[in-house]
Amino acid sequence: MDSVIDKAFAAALYGDGDEGLDAGASMLAAAPGADDELRGRGEEYLRRAWERGWQPADVVRVVRRDLAETHLNLTAALIHAETGRYPHLPPRWATQLADIGPGAERPQDRFSSATVHLQLYRLLLRLPPIEPVGPPPGGAVPGPVEGEPRTLTRIRALLAKAEATGFPEEAEALTAKAQELMARHSVDEALLAARTHAKNVPAACRVGVDAPYETAKAILLDAVASANRCRAVWNEALGFTTVVGFEPDLEAVELLYTSLLVQGTSAMTRAEAEQRAGGRKRTKTFRQSFLMAYAHRIGGRLATAGEHAVTEAAETSRDTALLPVLAARDVAVTDRAEQMFPETTTTRVRGATDGAGWTHGTAAADRAHVPGRGGRAPDADRSLGRGRGR
Structure with a gap:
């Protein structure tokens, strides 16, 4: 299925128009076996964003501004899935994740769902590096603090x-x-x-x-x-x-x-x-x-x-x-x-x-x-x- 996803991504993620998005979404809609890999690619793009200085609240803010509610729900679900891999998260991330919510996705036809995924991934792929304000997940973090002062x-x-x-x-x-x-x-x-x-x-x-x-x-x-x-x-x-x-x-x-x-x-x-x-x-x-x-x-x-x-x-x-x-x-x-x-x-x-x-x-x-x-x-x-x- 990697070849299907690679072709769909090549068509959809590196252009500005809707023609490539439609072509990529059509390929993914016709390949049900690619769904897990499709979501996995989304988590991979989030990991790249963390490495470039972004945090969950930052990503959600940009998605809310530039895309729609369906993209926001998908973003929240992907963020929770990706950050669940880590035994410890940097300071402030727990509060951000709680504010984001679980991100329940609404049922859609396969073509619409694929389009939402590709539109979101296009945005994630283009996020620029920003000044980090803390370590990315998976790195060394300070010891746990019991409550707040x-x-x-x-x-x-x-x-x-x-x-x-x-x-x-x-x-x-x-x-x-x-x-x-x-x-x-x-x-x-x-x-x-x-x-x-x-x-x-x-x-x-x-x-x-x-x-x-x-x-x-x-x-x-x-x-x-x-x-x-x-x-x-x-x-x-x-x-x-x-x-x-x-x-x-x-x-x-x-x-x-x-x-x-x-x-x-x-x-x-x-x-x-x-x-x-x-x-x-x-x-x-x-x-x-x-x-x-x-x-x-x-x-x-x-x-x-x-x-x-x-x-x-x-x-x-x-x-x-x-x-x-x-x-x-x-x-x-x-x-x-x-x-x-x-x-x-x-x-x-x-x-x-x-x-x-x-x-x-x-x-x-x-x-x-x-x-x-x-x-x-x-x-x-x-x-x-x-x-x-x-």
Whole structure:
């Protein structure tokens, strides 16, 4: 059956049109005995993707963006089958696999099923190399960690409540407390590592930045990363930002960004409903301006909050080593980011054109209730680090 698959793949995977796909799908539809080998080839393409720096969530993100639900189901099934081969998986993979789900495939006729396989394999085959943010499966991984730190569990619970409540004052208290715990947790981890001479080094993770309004979302994520002593590099073409930092700070960035994005999107929906109720029709421009203002205001407030937290920690602990320790970690993070992205460029992103959207977005950022003060005018701009695959 290899010859049938080889011929089908030669016809379907290396061209851009539908003619080759149809020819390849017809060959596979007429060869039921090739089904196992066909799925095996899909797992092989996934292994190649892992070797080129991709992780399960990255693959799913691209498939969701470029293909259809049937391809997404097939992708999930193949990922679970392929990763089931390994006795141990790298950090973060278990969470990604749980988020992906089992990927139940819907029954299709043989030609349609073969077409879906070939379309997916064409995409997998063309994935470019990207900067790895961890080892591929099958390599050496750190020993198992029993659960997560209690502080992160508390932060997660506080942010979940902030997202769920319909009362701005309650969300204010919950989010402020979560930010306070994040900053304190980061300082404690840095001091502990210094005192025990732990050989901690900066790590990295990827966070999806999906359309629509991906520029505003990337700015928000950059602000959250900077406030938590991390560096963020946005890959617009592939729809993600790579965040570089020490592990406790990466966890804080993921939690806070996700929560602030949920809160901001909910606030935008409410503001748009109020505008419609007032007889003013709002558009994509309103939403874009809203989220840009939200991201800019949050950036200023997070920066102030981070500086305040460090100052307070230094005064409380009276540990003269704190500021040098944090400075050394900042240098290590910058060095790691520059090693990963030697060709990073900086893009200046210009802001909003809808004044009402900007005003509502700024107010929503204030209600997100991160301690501190700050903000920018609608014509302000911000720099974003951008990287590309190697």
